[in-house]
């Protein structure tokens with residue numbers, strides 16, 4: 644009988660204590676006069692403390708992974724804003740611009756015909772190994788481009804059309820294809836470099852070709868060797884862009900392993916730049932992702948023009964990479980110096996046949 648009022652009083656005391664702790668003592672403990680308990684970041688006030696956290700200050704952790712001591716990595720916000728903002732938007736405009744430019748060129752110039760008409764006699768333009776290198780590089784690039792663009796734009800373009808489940812399945816498959824085919828692209832790139840670099844060194848005739856605008860708008864055909872100046876530019880864009888995209892891709896495939904940008908910036912600093920080299924592991928990944936996307940979009944735009952001119956845009960061009968044999972009139976019109984070289988080689992061989 645006595646126990647009940649005692650228990651009630653005890654309960655009331657507990658509730659009152661809890662209310663007191665919450666209303667009075669709680670804030671008093673959390674904000675001891677604006678001083679941060681522990682001073683773990685050396686901050687002098689609450690505001691200062693949270694400002695430092697927001698700015699990505701490195702706190703102390705006992706884990707081997709020191710990046711766990713960064714509560715908020717503010718560059719992450721900048722990266723996301725850049726990726727989903729200007730990089731995506733300008734990327735889309737660049738690709739659309741390339742398609743419109745090609746369509747406009749087709750509308751103005753039409754298909755570039757063989758001026759003299761096909762001779763019906765062919766000349767070998769690319770050996771099997773050269774075509775293999777081209778198609779290994781080109782085939783893998785096209786799939787890398789499609790799967791990469793899906794990673795960047797798929798959620799806006801494809802997902803609303805096919806639904807989230809199909810989109811997730813396609814994107815997962817595409818991601819594996821993207822990772823593994825990158826190896827095929829790198830092999831193709833290396834092979835194409837070895838086979839074609841000698842033909843892509845600058846030559847006097849390139850200047851004439853450039854001054855005459857490659858004869859692209861008129862009917863003149865400035866002389867060219869195996870590759871004209873326009874093709875040489877494409878070759879070096881593909882090689883430099885391809886290496887750059889491969890390196891940033893490797894950095895993304897093996898996260899936190901390469902310190903690619905810190906190393907690249909250090910190299911650039913040697914030649915007079917003043918770039919930061921103390922990048923965090925997260926910044927490395929963010930820069931790799933942005934760079935990978937920017938170079939990819941640029942290369943895809945260039946390749947859209949290349950695919951057009953190598954197929955629909957120019958009569959007789961595709962055969963070079965199809966059968967490897969091109970019509971001799973096509974060859975004389977577009978690569979007259981190369982035809983002269985090949986004919987001189989054939990003549991020399993005829994004069995001194997192998998024993």
Ligand code: HEM
Pocket residue numbers: 768777780781782784785835870873874875877878881946949950953954960961962963964
């Ligand atoms: C997928 C469609 C493609 C087609 C139809 C195509 C067609 C061609 C043709 C016909 C040539 C020989 C031009 C000549 O005889 O002078 C060529 C050369 C070349 N292609 Fe492609 N190509 C394609 C994709 C690619 C891709 C994706 C790349 C690079 C990533 C590429 C890089 C090159 C390079 C570097 C050359 C040698 C330089 C030049 O001729 O411009 N191609 N291509």
